[in-house]
Amino acid sequence: MPLVLILTLSSITFITMKGSRILMTLYAIDLGAGPFETGILFALYGLFPFLLAIAAGRIADRFDNRLLMYWGLGSYTVSLVLPFFLPSLSILFIVAPLWGFTSMLWVVATQNLVGKLSSGDIRTRNFSYYSLGESTGSVLGPIVVGLAIDTLSHQPAFLIMAAIPAMCGLVVVFRRHTLPYTAPANTGTGAPRNMKDLLALPAMRNALLSNAAVMAGLDLFNLYMPIYGHGLGFTATTIGLIMGAFGAAAFITRLAIPPITRRCGERAMLAGALLVSALAFMTFPLTTSALLLAAAAFVLGLGLGCGQPLSMILAFNAGPPERSAESISMRLAVSYGAHVVVPPVFGIIGAAIGGVAPVFWTCALIMGGGSWINRGNARRNV
Numbered sequence: 001m002p003l004v005l006i007l008t009l010s011s012i013t014f015i016t017m018k019g020s021r022i023l024m025t026l027y028a029i030d031l032g033a034g035p036f037e038t039g040i041l042f043a044l045y046g047l048f049p050f051l052l053a054i055a056a057g058r059i060a061d062r063f064d065n066r067l068l069m070y071w072g073l074g075s076y077t078v079s080l081v082l083p084f085f086l087p088s089l090s091i092l093f094i095v096a097p098l099w100g101f102t103s104m105l106w107v108v109a110t111q112n113l114v115g116k117l118s119s120g121d122i123r124t125r126n127f128s129y130y131s132l133g134e135s136t137g138s139v140l141g142p143i144v145v146g147l148a149i150d151t152l153s154h155q156p157a158f159l160i161m162a163a164i165p166a167m168c169g170l171v172v173v174f175r176r177h178t179l180p181y182t183a184p185a186n187t188g189t190g191a192p193r194n195m196k197d198l199l200a201l202p203a204m205r206n207a208l209l210s211n212a213a214v215m216a217g218l219d220l221f222n223l224y225m226p227i228y229g230h231g232l233g234f235t236a237t238t239i240g241l242i243m244g245a246f247g248a249a250a251f252i253t254r255l256a257i258p259p260i261t262r263r264c265g266e267r268a269m270l271a272g273a274l275l276v277s278a279l280a281f282m283t284f285p286l287t288t289s290a291l292l293l294a295a296a297a298f299v300l301g302l303g304l305g306c307g308q309p310l311s312m313i314l315a316f317n318a319g320p321p322e323r324s325a326e327s328i329s330m331r332l333a334v335s336y337g338a339h340v341v342v343p344p345v346f347g348i349i350g351a352a353i354g355g356v357a358p359v360f361w362t363c364a365l366i367m368g369g370g371s372w373i374n375r376g377n378a379r380r381n382v
Helices: 002-030 035-062 065-085 089-116 120-152 154-174 195-199 202-231 236-255 257-264 266-286 290-318 321-353 357-373
Strands: none
Touching: 002 035, 002 065, 002 089, 002 120, 002 154, 002 202, 002 236, 035 065, 035 089, 035 202, 035 321, 065 089, 065 154, 089 120, 089 290, 089 321, 120 154, 120 236, 120 257, 120 290, 195 202, 195 321, 202 236, 202 266, 202 290, 202 321, 202 357, 236 257, 236 290, 257 266, 257 290, 266 290, 266 357, 290 321, 321 357
């Protein structure tokens, strides 16, 4: 079944997508990078996807999702191998935007296919399954990276990360006839597509703003938790386990998305999730215990873990069917835009104040704002 294949390959690929960013951060720190430099690396990761995600979505709508799948996995594998052969901080500044761009191609195609192959309540369930794969990667990726660094060192860890999309790429090539060709919908107007048309939809604006809050929280957690843990003297494995606690909670909460949304709607669940996330961010600077930090990360995972799939569902449903990939890519553009803006800005703040507490508390305010814009009628789309 095509959907099962897509969900399986996505789940496996997310191990590298999540693990490589932790590997990039820890390797940069090992090479002497500070909060500002690591913030810039995260920003570069999102730069090309931010600029090109919508174009990738339009390609998927007008041509074929499989084109993005081939180019995405193949180029992603090549870029992951480069730090092994050219070990330096400067190479990380080159490969970071390549990782972001090439992985984005794969994500646009697979998210659009999940939506196209589903409908109604089944779509919510299938996006939940897709997100379960992402949370599985959030658990396994940091743990695999942490163990690889502690046992083999940083450079071999890059080869391990590259082997995963390489194997998935081979499966896509050999099973390409199983994957559906999604012919572009015919609007019948011939009018040029304008992004402003989608932004004019209230439901789309809400989805994008909510997604911006979620991504800011994810970026700051992924950036500052390794920095905070490293400053406390934790090993890479311990940091990986703390990060993995987030992914474990995300897995659990995503199982609950279909029944909860059937009862109260996507927006109400998203409002509650962001409120829980705000409370979790407030607790991070209050403890130096690895166990308590893992517990706080778990609570954060319960909140932010369902934020991504819910905003994904809201964005897909907000756009017209003939522009589904473009709607998905607009959400991704906001996600990667957060990668560009949030890490360097908060990296500068972190370097200036010399502490993480104000950063985490500011993020708690952002989560609270995201919860506020989703208040009101659970099923309202305005």
